[in-house]
Amino acid sequence: MLGFTLVAVAGVLLVSVSVAWLLWRMSLAAEEARAGELARALGLRTEQILVDARATLERLDGLTVERCSAEHLVAMQDAAIARPHIRTIGHWRAAERLCGLGFVGPPGLRPARADRIYESGVIAWWPGPQTEVGGVRLFLMRYGDHDIAIDPGMLLETGPVRGAHAELWLEGLRLASTGENLDLPQPESLALGLTLDHANGRIVSRYSHASVLPIDIVAVEPIGRFWGRYLPAASIAAVLGLALIVGWVVALLRYSRRQMSPPTQLREALAANRIQVHYQPVVDLRTGACVGAEALARWEVEPGEWISPEVFIPMAERSGLIARITLSVLSTVLRDMGDMLRDSREFCVNLNLGSEDLLGNHFAQALSKRLEAAGVAPQRLKLEITERVLLNDDDTRARIVDLRRRGHAVIIDDFGTGYSSLSYLEKLELDALKIDKSFVDGIGTGAVTGGVIGHIIEMADSLGLGMVAEGIERAEQVDWLLQRDVRYGQGHFFGRPLSAEDFHAFVRAKGIAVAPRRTSGVEVLSV
Numbered sequence: 001m002l003g004f005t006l007v008a009v010a011g012v013l014l015v016s017v018s019v020a021w022l023l024w025r026m027s028l029a030a031e032e033a034r035a036g037e038l039a040r041a042l043g044l045r046t047e048q049i050l051v052d053a054r055a056t057l058e059r060l061d062g063l064t065v066e067r068c069s070a071e072h073l074v075a076m077q078d079a080a081i082a083r084p085h086i087r088t089i090g091h092w093r094a095a096e097r098l099c100g101l102g103f104v105g106p107p108g109l110r111p112a113r114a115d116r117i118y119e120s121g122v123i124a125w126w127p128g129p130q131t132e133v134g135g136v137r138l139f140l141m142r143y144g145d146h147d148i149a150i151d152p153g154m155l156l157e158t159g160p161v162r163g164a165h166a167e168l169w170l171e172g173l174r175l176a177s178t179g180e181n182l183d184l185p186q187p188e189s190l191a192l193g194l195t196l197d198h199a200n201g202r203i204v205s206r207y208s209h210a211s212v213l214p215i216d217i218v219a220v221e222p223i224g225r226f227w228g229r230y231l232p233a234a235s236i237a238a239v240l241g242l243a244l245i246v247g248w249v250v251a252l253l254r255y256s257r258r259q260m261s262p263p264t265q266l267r268e269a270l271a272a273n274r275i276q277v278h279y280q281p282v283v284d285l286r287t288g289a290c291v292g293a294e295a296l297a298r299w300e301v302e303p304g305e306w307i308s309p310e311v312f313i314p315m316a317e318r319s320g321l322i323a324r325i326t327l328s329v330l331s332t333v334l335r336d337m338g339d340m341l342r343d344s345r346e347f348c349v350n351l352n353l354g355s356e357d358l359l360g361n362h363f364a365q366a367l368s369k370r371l372e373a374a375g376v377a378p379q380r381l382k383l384e385i386t387e388r389v390l391l392n393d394d395d396t397r398a399r400i401v402d403l404r405r406r407g408h409a410v411i412i413d414d415f416g417t418g419y420s421s422l423s424y425l426e427k428l429e430l431d432a433l434k435i436d437k438s439f440v441d442g443i444g445t446g447a448v449t450g451g452v453i454g455h456i457i458e459m460a461d462s463l464g465l466g467m468v469a470e471g472i473e474r475a476e477q478v479d480w481l482l483q484r485d486v487r488y489g490q491g492h493f494f495g496r497p498l499s500a501e502d503f504h505a506f507v508r509a510k511g512i513a514v515a516p517r518r519t520s521g522v523e524v525l526s527v
Contacts, residue, residue: 032193035205039217043209046155046168046175049085051212053141053148054122056083060091061144067091068099076101076146085154087138090147102149104133109140109149115173126173127152139175152176166219187216196223263319265301266312270324275299277332278497281506282350282468282490285482290510292348294384294490295333296497297325313354322354327366333381334374336500340507341380347507350382352413358385358399368406378407384434386413400428411468415456425463433460437471437491443480457484
């Protein structure tokens with residue numbers, strides 16, 4: 001009951017924290033999506049306006065009419081009327097403005113120094129004192145003998161600035177702002193997306209748009225306004241979270257009543273032969289043909305309700321039941337795969353052993369009797385042991401030597417995750433090792449485990465050990481392993497653990513590989 005209470009309390013805390021974290025992440029994600037979409041629209045609009053201004057200048061410069069004639073003035077007027085963000089258009093000869101229209105007087109804007117001069121011939125001045133007219137600082141573009149002045153404030157009339165302070169940056173220079181002296185962070189000092197500024201009680205966002213021009217939008221708003229948008233939805237979700245907590249406690253109560261003595265239930269399952277076996281295909285990486293299978297114990301306590309091996313196998317070891325599980329799996333394998341093991345000289349099944357199986361001669365004797373009764377050669381059954389078994393006493397290691405002498409190949413399971421060393425491998429003269437899934441997952445990702453696997457392969461090669469890579473899920477992992485002469489593998493890329501019926505269908509589809517090879521005098525076909 002103490003254990004159940006601790007589990008219940010831990011479960012409630014875990015669910016509460018998870019719900020709170022989920023609500024927070026959902027709110028941030030929604031805000032990022034909202035602001036990001038608005039910023040994208042604003043950036044695209046700004047980009048279109050500037051590109052259109054460039055095209056308008058080029059079009060005016062290409063007119064063949066007489067400059068400052070009625071036709072010329074009408075063309076400039078049409079361009080300005082169609083674009084409300086344009087404040088003035090002018091025609092220049094050198095440094096003299098000959099004619100123009102808009103809100104700028106005849107002298108025109110005469111800024112001293114350009115901010116950008118482009119290879120295309122466009123000259124640009126960012127808003128500043130030298131482009132200020134009537135208290136408005138304009139963005140000025142000149143091409144050929146025409147210039148256009150744009151009011152940058154109109155660029156921020158729509159977008160992610162409703163109710164927030166914002167700035168628009170172009171090519172690293174401030175182009176527009178919703179107010180003066182905002183003192184907002186520069187874009188390069190911010191990460192993309194939302195940044196929580198708890199010290200100042202605000203949310204700072206930065207979004208970029210760079211399909212044609214590099215545009216950044218920086219916006220700031222009080223954190224209270226953020227919560228005002230999402231608090232109602234968060235409250236509803238919190239109620240649902242509380243309901244989930246109640247459901248969790250009820251489920252634990254029901255589970256506790258049903259599972260008051262799991263070891264007792266496991267003994268009953270063994271006595272009733274309810275421990276099932278699923279078969280994980282082992283394939284030849286070169287051909288894709290199935291060369292064997294790993295036999296995996298599965299416990300279905302009720303129809304459709306399974307207990308994970310990660311739960312009941314450690315429990316069986318603590319309860320002294322692991323040897324019974326091993327023999328139960330062996331009997332099932334001989335029943336399910338007997339014909340295939342007798343008829344094929346290439347197909348093998350891997351059987352997992354626990355430390356209890358190697359404490360005496362009882363397992364080896366039972367194994368020999370059952371194989372003889374089934375008419376199956378010892379070479380067809382391979383034995384997998386975990387690395388921690390290697391650390392037991394000399395008697396245990398003697399059992400391993402005896403099993404190899406009987407004709408069984410012995411494989412280290414999940415190599416690299418335990419305590420084995422090069423000295424153990426040399427002393428025991430094992431047949432093969434399985435490269436743990438954690439190392440295979442690192443292939444091609446740049447993870448540290450991706451580098452370790454290469455050393456494991458080199459060590460195995462130096463000792464003449466066969467190799468099986470576990471947990472293969474991607475084609476690029478297969479290619480990488482083949483390039484390093486790792487011949488065999490298993491994982492979801494080839495097939496999940498299957499029932500006996502499904503496994504036979506899998507073998508019929510894939511075929512059985514041939515060409516056995518030998519390691520240390522022992523025929524090893526699936527490694």
